[in-house]
Each structure stands twice: as C-alpha cells, then as structure tokens.
Amino acid sequence: MSWLLQVSANGTVADGAAIDPGTVVSAVVVLVLAYAAGRVLSASLTAVADRLAKHRFRVTLLIPLTKFAVYGAALYLIVTTLFELTSAQLVAFSGLLGAAIGLGLKDLLADIVGGLILVVEQPYQVGDKVAIEDHYGEITDIGLRSTELLTPNDTVVVVPNFTFLNDAVANANDSAAEMLVVVEFYIDVDADADRAREIVEDALLTSPYVRVSPEHRYTVLVGDDHYYRTLTGKAYVTDLRNEYPFKTDVTERVLDAFAQEGIESPKVPAGGGQALPGE
Amino acid sequence: MTIPIEELRAAGLGPQVERLSAAVASYLDEDKTLDRVDSNVAVVSDPFGGRAALLEYAAELLGDRARRDSISGIADADELPDIEGETALILEGCHYLYRRDIDGFDRLEAFLERLAMTNTLVVTGWNRYSWQYLTAVERVDEAFPLTITLPPLDAEQIEAVVRAHDDDTYPEYVDTGEAGRIKTIDLVSHDVSLPGDRSVSVPYLRPNVSWLVSWAIWDDAESIEAVVFEKLRRLSNGTPGIATSLWEQSVRDGPEGRTIAPAYIDDPVDDCHRISDDAAFLLWLVVAMEGVERAQLADMLDQDAIGTEIQTLANKGIVRVDGSAVELQPLGLHPAVAELRRRGLIWT
Numbered sequence: 010m011s012w013l014l015q016v017s018a019n020g021t022v023a024d025g026a027a028i029d030p031g032t033v034v035s036a037v038v039v040l041v042l043a044y045a046a047g048r049v050l051s052a053s054l055t056a057v058a059d060r061l062a063k064h065r066f067r068v069t070l071l072i073p074l075t076k077f078a079v080y081g082a083a084l085y086l087i088v089t090t091l092f093e094l095t096s097a098q099l100v101a102f103s104g105l106l107g108a109a110i111g112l113g114l115k116d117l118l119a120d121i122v123g124g125l126i127l128v129v130e131q132p133y134q135v136g137d138k139v140a141i142e143d144h145y146g147e148i149t150d151i152g153l154r155s156t157e158l159l160t161p162n163d164t165v166v167v168v169p170n171f172t173f174l175n176d177a178v179a180n181a182n183d184s185a186a187e188m189l190v191v192v193e194f195y196i197d198v199d200a201d202a203d204r205a206r207e208i209v210e211d212a213l214l215t216s217p218y219v220r221v222s223p224e225h226r227y228t229v230l231v232g233d234d235h236y237y238r239t240l241t242g243k244a245y246v247t248d249l250r251n252e253y254p255f256k257t258d259v260t261e262r263v264l265d266a267f268a269q270e271g272i273e274s275p276k277v278p279a280g281g282g283q284a285l286p287g288e
Numbered sequence: 289m290t291i292p293i294e295e296l297r298a299a300g301l302g303p304q305v306e307r308l309s310a311a312v313a314s315y316l317d318e319d320k321t322l323d324r325v326d327s328n329v330a331v332v333s334d335p336f337g338g339r340a341a342l343l344e345y346a347a348e349l350l351g352d353r354a355r356r357d358s359i360s361g362i363a364d365a366d367e368l369p370d371i372e373g374e375t376a377l378i379l380e381g382c383h384y385l386y387r388r389d390i391d392g393f394d395r396l397e398a399f400l401e402r403l404a405m406t407n408t409l410v411v412t413g414w415n416r417y418s419w420q421y422l423t424a425v426e427r428v429d430e431a432f433p434l435t436i437t438l439p440p441l442d443a444e445q446i447e448a449v450v451r452a453h454d455d456d457t458y459p460e461y462v463d464t465g466e467a468g469r470i471k472t473i474d475l476v477s478h479d480v481s482l483p484g485d486r487s488v489s490v491p492y493l494r495p496n497v498s499w500l501v502s503w504a505i506w507d508d509a510e511s512i513e514a515v516v517f518e519k520l521r522r523l524s525n526g527t528p529g530i531a532t533s534l535w536e537q538s539v540r541d542g543p544e545g546r547t548i549a550p551a552y553i554d555d556p557v558d559d560c561h562r563i564s565d566d567a568a569f570l571l572w573l574v575v576a577m578e579g580v581e582r583a584q585l586a587d588m589l590d591q592d593a594i595g596t597e598i599q600t601l602a603n604k605g606i607v608r609v610d611g612s613a614v615e616l617q618p619l620g621l622h623p624a625v626a627e628l629r630r631r632g633l634i635w636t
Contacts, residue, residue, distance in 0.1 A: 061630075186632060211390040214425045215588075217569035221424040222635055247632030254565070262590060266390050 036087045043083030047076040051150070058136065066184045069135040073128045073151040080153060116171065120154040123170030127151055132173065133180045138188060138249050140179040141168050147249070161253060181249065187220050188249040192259050194240040197273045202231055202238050208266045212259045213244040218251040220244075237275030298452055299445040299528065301338070304436050308342055308411075311434050312349045315376070315409045328403055329411045330382075330432035332419045335578045336529025336618050337438050339413045343378050346411045350376045354409075359384040361613075362577070362584050368395065371402050376409040383418035383577055386426075388588050393426055400431045417576040417625075420636055440526025443517040449528045450520070450535050459539045461512045462549040515550045523553065525622045533618040560606060560627035567597040570614075572633045574607050575624050579615040 054072050058065035088094055094102065128151075133139045137148050139158065146160040155167045182188040192213075196205050210229045213219060221227055225245035232239035246255045267273075297305050311329050329346075333339040347356055357369050359381035369379055385396040403410060412432070422428040429435060441449065451458075476494050524530035538553045539546055560571065566589055573580055573588055586594050598614055601607045606620035616624070628634045 208390055211392065215388045215390065215392055217565065217572070217589075217633070220632060220635060251565075258590070262390055 047079045119171040138181040187245045192242045195237045200272045209242045212263045218246045218255040220247045299448040328432045330435045333438035378411045380413040382412045383415035443521040446531045447517040459546040459548045462547045530618045
C-alpha cells in the first residue's frame with residue numbers, strides 16, 4: 010500500500026500516477042462503458058447467431074471471447090493510461106491484491122480464473138445443453154465470474170465459473186446444433202415387442218425434428234425384465250432446442266399407435282413387484 | 289411443364305441424357321437382359337427440374353416395350369404399380385410411395401422388394417428432397433444402381449432452354465437502365481474433405497463476375513441479354529422449369545408488348561422467415577412431394593386444423609391451393625428450400 014500513502018495533499022502521487030477524483034470517475038466511466046459494450050456486443054452476436062439457426066455456434070463461440078477482450082482492454086486502459094502505474098506501484102498493487110484475496114476475494118478470483126479457462130478450453134459454448142452439478146439446461150451466457158443456464162422449466166441458474174474447475178460438466182451437443190435425444194417406452198412382457206419396435210422406429214424417423222445421416226445414426230434398443238420390456242429410441246434432433254418437442258411428438262404418436270395395435274403397458278403383479286424406473 | 293429432351297441436351301445436360309441412353313441400350317442388349325445390375329434407374333431432380341423430360345426420352349427409346357405409369361398422390365400400401373410381366377416400366381412420381389408417418393414406409397418397402405425380385409427395367413422419377421430423405425432413412429439409393437441427378441443450369445444453359453422453349457415471337461430486349469434486385473456478391477460455401485470421411489463447409493464471399501462485367505458493358509445490346517439470363521438463373525437457381533416460367537411471366541407482364549428487360553424480371557415471393565415449426569414441416573412435405581392433399585398433410589402433421597399454416601405459405605406466394613390439394617409454386621421453391629435448409633429440415 011506504499012504507493013497509496015505517497016498521495017500528496019494536492020492529490021498527486023509522488024512518482025508517476027495521479028489519483029484524483031477525476032481519475033477515479035474516469036476509471037468508473039471506463040468500467041461502465043466496458044460493461045455496456047460487452048452487453049451490446051453479446052446481444053448483437055446472439056441476435057446474429059439466432060438468425061443463422063443451426064450454424065449459430067460459429068458465432069456464439071465469439072461471445073465470451075469478445076466480452077473478455079472488452080473487459081481486458083478496459084482494465085489495461087485504467088491501469089496504464091488513467092492511473093499510469095509504475096512497475097513499483099504495480100508490485101505494490103499486487104501485494105494489495107494478494108491481501109484482498111486472503112481477506113475473502115479468493116472465490117471471486119477463482120471464478121475469474123475459471124472464466125479465463127472456459128474461454129481458452131471451451132468445454133461448452135453459449136447455446137450448448139449441459140449438465141453442471143444438479144442443473145441441466147441451455148447455456149445462455151458466459152461471464153467473467155459466472156455462467157448462466159436456462160433450465161427446461163424456464164429457470165435461470167447462475168453457476169460460478171469456479172465450479173468448472175472442480176466438477177464434471179456433461180455437454181450434450183458439444184457445440185453442434187444436432188443432439189442425441191433418448192425416448193423410452195415400457196410395454197407388457199406379453200406385448201408384441203417386434204411390432205412395438207417398428208412403431209418406435211417409424212415415429213423417430215418421421216418426426217419433423219429428426220436428423221439422420223451417417224454421422225447421425227438412430228437406434229431402437231429392446232430391453233427385457235421380469236415385469237416389463239423397455240424400448241429405448243435414440244435419434245438426433247436437427248436442433249437441440251427441439252429436444253422436448255421431439256420427445257413429445259414421438260411419445261404422442263407412439264402411444265396412439267400402441268393403443269391402436271393393442272400393445273399394453275406393463276402390469277405390475279398384485280402385492281408388489283419391481284417398480285418401473287422413475288416410479 | 290415438360291421441357292423437350294432436345295432442349296435439355298442443348299442446354300448442356302448431354303451427359304445425363306447419354307447415361308440414360310446407355311442404360312436403356314445395355315438393357316435391350318439380349319446378352320445383358322438377365323443381368324439385373326443396371327436394371328433400375330432413378331432420375332432425381334428438383335421440382336420443375338426437367339425430370340419429366342428424361343423419363344419422356346426413356347419412353348421414346350423403349351417404344352412399345354415400355355409401359356408408362358405415374359403416381360400422382362399418396363395412396364394405400366396395397367396399391368402398388370405392377371412390375372412383373374413388363375419388359376420395361378417408366379414410373380414417375382415415386383416420391384408418393386411413402387408417407388412421413390408411422391407405417392408410412394410400408395408401400396415403399398413393398399415396392400423396393402418387388403423391384404429387387406424382377407428383371408424388368410424400371411426407370412423411376414423422384415423428387416430430390418424426398419430422395420435425400422429416403423436415402424438417409426430407408427437407404428433407397430441401394431435399390432437403384434444408376435442414379436441420374438439433374439444439376440442446376442448456368443446462365444448460358446438457361447438461355448438455350450428458354451430460346452428452345454419459347455415458340456412465340458422472340459421478345460425484344462429493352463434497356464430500361466435498371467437491373468432490378470440482384471446480388472453482386474454471394475455468400476457461398478465450399479466443402480473441404482477431412483480425414484475419416486468427414487468434411488467441413490467453408491463459407492466465402494464470391495463476386496458475381498459476369499454480372500459485374502455485364503454492368504461494365506451495359507450499353508452493348510448483348511449485355512442486356514446477359515443480364516436477363518443471369519438474373520433468370522439467379523432467381524431460378526438454375527432450375528429450368530422455374531426459369532421458363534419466370535421468362536413467360538416477365539414477357540407476358542412487360543409494359544410494352546413482347547419485350548423483356550432485366551427490370552421486368554422480378555421475384556414476387558417473400559422470404560419464408562418467421563414461419564412456425566408446423567408451417568415449416570408442412571412446407572417440407574409440399575416441397576418433397578410437390579403436391580399433397582390437405583387431409584394427408586393434416587395426418588402427417590398429426591393435427592386436425594392446418595388452415596392457418598397453409599394460408600401463411602399461400603400469402604407468401606410459396607404454395608397454392610388447388611381444390612383439396614396444396615401445391616408448390618415454381619417461384620416458391622428456392623425461398624422454401626433456403627428456409628428449410630436454414631432450419632436443418634433439409635439434411636444436405
């Protein structure tokens with residue numbers, strides 16, 4: 010803190026930097042402008058990305074980079090131009106920063122470091138569907154300190170970037186528009202599993218939201234148990250935002266077809282039996 | 289609208305015509321009659337892309353030995369065209385052999401099964417977008433050793449088609465000093481192959497050189513023609529049926545009798561942005577099948593009421609309602625395809 014103590018009565022620092030109310034106000038103005046510029050650029054890039062639909066990830070990867078570049082430039086401007094810190098003052102400032110971290114800002118710094126690693130490694134991008142800790146949803150923003158994701162229930166979850174350093178992150182689409190979606194059905198052991206499998210396969214392939222190609226394969230798995238059989242349909246959707254419309258479309262049409270064909274749901278024996286997954 | 293084969297050949301589709309000729313000649317050679325390898329032919333094109341002309345040509349080559357049939361709408365699974373007992377069959381409208389619904393592939397699968405068990409030469413016509421979809425989900429391409437895909441035409445080829453197609457007095461070119469709406473720079477993409485059978489699409493800007501050159505020599509009479517046909521190509525995306533339709537419309541609606549000028553050629557179709565998911569899927573069905581009954585569209589959309597979606601697309605000039613059928617408008621094709629591609633509903 011030595012350089013701060015060198016501020017003279019007229020508000021100047023003995024060796025280089027001039028700390029006066031005007032400088033502080035200028036620094037605040039720069040920070041506010043940087044924040045506003047970051048928001049505007051982020052919103053603009055998001056608007057461009059939305060217009061590109063399935064190719065939007067080519068643009069969304071620029072959003073955190075842009076924000077970090079703007080904030081970095083603002084910090085550089087404040088330190089070098091407004092405060093004009095000398096090397097000795099920078100060292101002193103580092104000491105001050107170290108003390109601040111020790112006093113309780115270490116989490117904030119960890120979050121910012123986590124944010125920087127996010128920008129470099131890009132384990133997920135804005136628009137990806139990820140599961141972090143107990144939360145699953147679409148990434149809507151990657152900031153300096155935290156990442157925001159929107160859950161299927163329209164709840165915004167703010168996850169500190171530090172979480173990324175310690176916990177596993179599951180990315181469902183890895184920055185591609187297409188995403189594998191799994192739809193499960195349970196039928197009685199006496200039901201015609203072959204016919205049921207055909208119905209599920211047709212429902213997957215004829216959905217408006219499906220995408221099939223050599224890189225985007227589909228499958229229907231049949232599982233057997235004492236009291237029920239499972240049919241697990243897996244197919245890619247054209248856009249990860251269609252995950253739930255796809256599940257709904259396939260489920261509705263499959264259940265209608267099952268009803269028409271007399272394919273029944275499992276009957277759990279009286280007095281117990283194994284519960285279905287999810288019950 | 290059927291474009292005579294001479295026009296397509298003159299327009300530069302000679303290689304496609306020759307491949308079809310060779311397949312027919314090979315089949316008619318007695319020594320190869322029992323060789324089924326080349327006995328199934330698929331002619332694939334965009335709607336209005338000249339597919340009917342190639343099938344017409346195949347019928348001419350085969351004469352009495354061929355029976356012609358056309359599937360004009362989606363029908364039940366048990367209604368299949370007869371193949372057995374025929375020497376050759378020319379079958380248009382094979383994109384009606386399926387419905388995009390549960391059990392909707394039964395008819396197509398039965399047809400492909402018959403196809404695999406016969407020595408009959410079967411020349412089939414397919415819509416490009418149905419073909420792409422069915423290749424992905426039903427591997428329909430494996431049943432057709434010879435697939436002839438009609439490519440888009442360039443401006444000179446469009447000119448050849450138009451000149452051969454227009455029987456009336458050839459219109460006079462008028463210099464109005466305006467070109468109408470046209471892009472001078474295109475955003476195009478180039479596929480770059482990567483190891484492991486993967487490819488990446490690299491977008492880049494491409495200036496429209498012929499257009500810029502034609503502007504530079506605007507005073508020359510030929511340059512007006514160049515601009516006219518370049519504009520026809522761009523608005524039709526090189527699809528011959530759309531280009532001739534646009535030509536006829538522009539000449540007919542020109543302000544001074546049978547005249548044509550770049551400014552007279554206009555695309556009245558709005559873009560397809562901001563349509564609902566249901567309208568987009570309905571559009572895919574109409575583009576891929578070229579005309580579908582309303583009731584069948586409602587079945588495939590799994591909805592009772594689809595009037596709003598049809599009205600939205602009709603108001604934009606993309607589709608038209610003809611009785612109970614919803615059909616694609618020629619000038620609606622490429623805006624529709626652009627939107628479907630943007631949404632990922634067209635998979636290539």
